[in-house]
Amino acid sequence: MNKTLNNKAWWMVLPVILSVAFSAIMPLMTVVNYSVQDILGPDQAVFVGTEWFKEVMRDESLHSAFFRQIWFSLAVLAIEIPLGIGIALCMPAQGWRASLSLVIVSLPLLIPWNVVGTIWQIFGRGDIGLMGKLINDAGISYNYTGDSTDAWLTVLLMDVWHWTPLVVLLCYSGLRAIPEAFYQAAKIDGASRLAVFRFIQLPKMRNVLMIAVLLRFMDSFMIYTEPFVLTGGGPGNATTFLSQYLTQKAVGQFDLGPAAAFSLIYFLIILLLSFVLYNWMQRVGTGDKI
Amino acid sequence: MTRSVFSRAFLILFLAGSLLPIYWMLNMSLKTNEEILGAMTMWPSNLTFDNYITIFTDEAWYSGYINSMIYVALNMVMAVLLALPAAYAFSRYSFLGDKHLFFWLLTNRMTPPAVFLLPFFQLYSTFGMMDTHIAVALAHLLFNVPLAVWILEGFMSGIPKEIDETAYIDGYTFPKFFMKIFLPLIKSGIGVTAFFCFMFSWVELLLARTLTSVQAKPIAATMTRTVSAAGMDWGVLAAAGVLTIVPGALVIWFVRHYIAKGFAMGRV
Numbered sequence: 001m002n003k004t005l006n007n008k009a010w011w012m013v014l015p016v017i018l019s020v021a022f023s024a025i026m027p028l029m030t031v032v033n034y035s036v037q038d039i040l041g042p043d044q045a046v047f048v049g050t051e052w053f054k055e056v057m058r059d060e061s062l063h064s065a066f067f068r069q070i071w072f073s074l075a076v077l078a079i080e081i082p083l084g085i086g087i088a089l090c091m092p093a094q095g096w097r098a099s100l101s102l103v104i105v106s107l108p109l110l111i112p113w114n115v116v117g118t119i120w121q122i123f124g125r126g127d128i129g130l131m132g133k134l135i136n137d138a139g140i141s142y143n144y145t146g147d148s149t150d151a152w153l154t155v156l157l158m159d160v161w162h163w164t165p166l167v168v169l170l171c172y173s174g175l176r177a178i179p180e181a182f183y184q185a186a187k188i189d190g191a192s193r194l195a196v197f198r199f200i201q202l203p204k205m206r207n208v209l210m211i212a213v214l215l216r217f218m219d220s221f222m223i224y225t226e227p228f229v230l231t232g233g234g235p236g237n238a239t240t241f242l243s244q245y246l247t248q249k250a251v252g253q254f255d256l257g258p259a260a261a262f263s264l265i266y267f268l269i270i271l272l273l274s275f276v277l278y279n280w281m282q283r284v285g286t287g288d289k290i
Numbered sequence: 291m292t293r294s295v296f297s298r299a300f301l302i303l304f305l306a307g308s309l310l311p312i313y314w315m316l317n318m319s320l321k322t323n324e325e326i327l328g329a330m331t332m333w334p335s336n337l338t339f340d341n342y343i344t345i346f347t348d349e350a351w352y353s354g355y356i357n358s359m360i361y362v363a364l365n366m367v368m369a370v371l372l373a374l375p376a377a378y379a380f381s382r383y384s385f386l387g388d389k390h391l392f393f394w395l396l397t398n399r400m401t402p403p404a405v406f407l408l409p410f411f412q413l414y415s416t417f418g419m420m421d422t423h424i425a426v427a428l429a430h431l432l433f434n435v436p437l438a439v440w441i442l443e444g445f446m447s448g449i450p451k452e453i454d455e456t457a458y459i460d461g462y463t464f465p466k467f468f469m470k471i472f473l474p475l476i477k478s479g480i481g482v483t484a485f486f487c488f489m490f491s492w493v494e495l496l497l498a499r500t501l502t503s504v505q506a507k508p509i510a511a512t513m514t515r516t517v518s519a520a521g522m523d524w525g526v527l528a529a530a531g532v533l534t535i536v537p538g539a540l541v542i543w544f545v546r547h548y549i550a551k552g553f554a555m556g557r558v
Contacts, residue, residue: 009383012375013391016435019372023432024398027409034408087304090297102546103539104305107312110538112493112510115531122318122524123311128327130314161308173482211440215399222402225495243404250408263405270400275393 034260052261062262064237065245069221072156072241076220079160081213084167089201091172102172105165117229120158124230144231148238155227155239159220167212174208175201210281214274221270242266312535318528326524341529351530354509357423358492359537361506364427366487369434370442370480377442378468382451392443395436403496406432411500423506426498430491437490438483445479478548485545492538509534 035052037045056062087105092098111119124144126132135142144154178200186196224243227233233240233248240248246266250259318326319341320334345351379385380392410429411420419425453475457467473480499511513530 003382003384005385006383007385009379009385009388012379015372016376016395016439017391019368019428019431020395020398020435023406023410023428024401027406027413028401030409030412031405083304087301090301090304099543099546101301101305103542104309106542107535107539108308109489110492110535110542111312111531112495112513112534114495114510114513115534118513118527119311119315119531122528123314128329130310130332161311165308207444214396218400222400222404224402224404243402246402246404247407250404256408259408263402267401267405270402271397274396274400278393 031260031263034256035264037257039256048257052257053265056258056262056265059258061237061240062245065240065242068237068240069242072152072223073217073220075156076159076163077213077216079156080164080167080216081209083160084164084212085171085205085209087164087168088171088175089197091168093176102169105168107165108162109165109169111162113225114229116158116162117226120154120226120230124154146235148235151231151235151238155230158226158230159223162226163216163219167216170208170212171205174205178204206281210278213281214277217277218270218274221273315528315531318524319532321525323523323525326528338525341525342533344526345529345533351509351512351526354507354512355533355537357502357506358498358508358510361423361426361430361498361508362488362491364423365430365434365491366484368427369431369438369487370483372431372435373438373442373483374473374480377439377446378472380439380443381446382454392439395439399433399436401432403433403494407496407500410497414501420501421503421505425501426506426508427491429497429501430494433494434487434490437486441483441486442476442479445476445482449475481545481548485541485548488541489538492534 036047036049038048039045091101091105108116123129124132124142126136126143132142132144141147142150144150182200182204183196186200191199222243223241224247227239227241228244228247231239233244246259246262249255249262317333320337320339321331322336322338322340325331325335380388406429414420414425414429419428449472453471454467457471462471493510495508495510498508502508502511509530513527
């Protein structure tokens with residue numbers, strides 16, 4: 001759509017800018033403030049320049065948390081996006097079955113995040129939890145509180161259970177927007193199921209997929225509450241992701257300077273990766289020429 | 291029809307898988323604590339509703355639900371009202387810095403809430419807004435407004451511009467056009483946006499817990515505190531968990547048609 005040039009449109013955007021500025025820029029400035037000062041008391045602060053940044057960057061536990069985080073987010077995307085597309089393709093288009101599956105699919109999304117953690121805490125327990133007991137009865141030793149691989153896999157499975165529905169919802173609505181005529185044309189051409197997916201459904205889902213990938217990437221990169229409740233970051237540091245590391249520093253040890261410095265680095269990493277992803281996906285999409 | 295059988299089986303498997311943890315919670319909520327911790331049983335052997343009765347009679351519990359609903363509703367209304375004009379501007383006009391502004395809005399969705407815990411605490415203390423519903427609603431705008439603008443913009447771009455122009459020729463003023471003609475057209479978009487705002491605000495805990503203590507304490511926070519205070523009252527906890535799903539399930543039931551029909555309209 002060609003848009004008219006109208007700088008008065010700024011007035012319409014202004015309320016949003018003001019509200020977000022109140023809840024984003026002002027707090028962000030506080031963070032910047034902390035990151036370059038050593039706060040000794042209510043009125044005592046020493047300017048320390050980039051010292052906190054250097055300290056944080058050298059922190060070994062941050063490095064491992066960072067790589068753990070990257071692997072986790074990649075695993076989340078690699079599982080949830082294809083699975084979400086698959087489920088959306090299987091869902092009926094209309095009728096009571098469609099409504100019912102929509103409601104069931106969305107249920108995990110509507111559970112507060114700490115409740116999600118609590119459910120899985122019990123669900124995975126070897127003695128009284130359904131999943132833990134079933135796996136142990138099948139002869140596989142499984143204990144998410146003791147074994148770090150099990151803990152990591154449990155957090156991943158929990159995330160897949162919790163967030164694949166978001167991808168399903170988005171893809172489903174994308175699929176429903178494809179006019180019936182497209183499928184009829186494909187049928188006349190004798191297109192295979194795979195070709196229909198590749199040349200009609202996938203391109204038509206491009207925009208909703210972009211929202212899905214970006215949202216899932218950002219949110220999995222910021223995951224905090226669910227693993228915190230489920231494993232508390234343990235055993236050891238096996239499920240300590242970046243948010244946990246940050247909260248430990250800021251609230252647990254009250255190291256405001258390093259915590260603030262790390263906050264800024266954290267934010268910049270997400271910003272950079274999202275920007276790359278955003279641009280890459282836009283290019284991929286336009287290459288299709290559909 | 292092997293394919294449809296296969297896809298139906300796949301779907302049913304997935305739905306069953308996603309219901310399993312929820313079933314487990316429901317199952318627990320109907321048991322006594324002795325039974326929960328005693329042995330694994332697939333369904334309650336002594337069915338009890340005591341856990342639910344506890345929640346509905348104890349003010350410390352049910353006030354949590356009321357608090358959550360108040361700030362979620364406030365947040366939903368504010369986010370949609372703020373986002374509507376902005377989304378209209380982004381979808382209809384080009385103006386100085388519009389693309390940068392749009393991406394900047396999205397970046398706010400990318401800030402880990404953990405980053406803002408302390409600054410928010412200080413900011414709202416300074417304004418004397420700690421422990422109020424409005425504080426949580428405002429804080430949640432941080433991630434809901436960008437999302438609302440993003441989704442609404444998609445819907446609005448799907449409405450042909452000729453409709454605006456025809457309305458002006460017919461003598462409509464802008465506010466009248468917006469209220470009478472435009473809003474009804476993107477009704478489903480507003481429904482979907484409201485659902486997403488509801489969802490993200492309802493499930494968020496970190497900010498809500500930090501900004502409240504007694505008066506506006508959300509249900510999710512009530513649950514974590516009870517865990518640490520009274521040992522582990524798993525039965526009541528599970529019942530509270532089941533009840534947290536109910537409002538969301540009602541909302542999704544009302545917007546299900548919009549999700550199926552409208553959401554992708556402009557975005558695809």
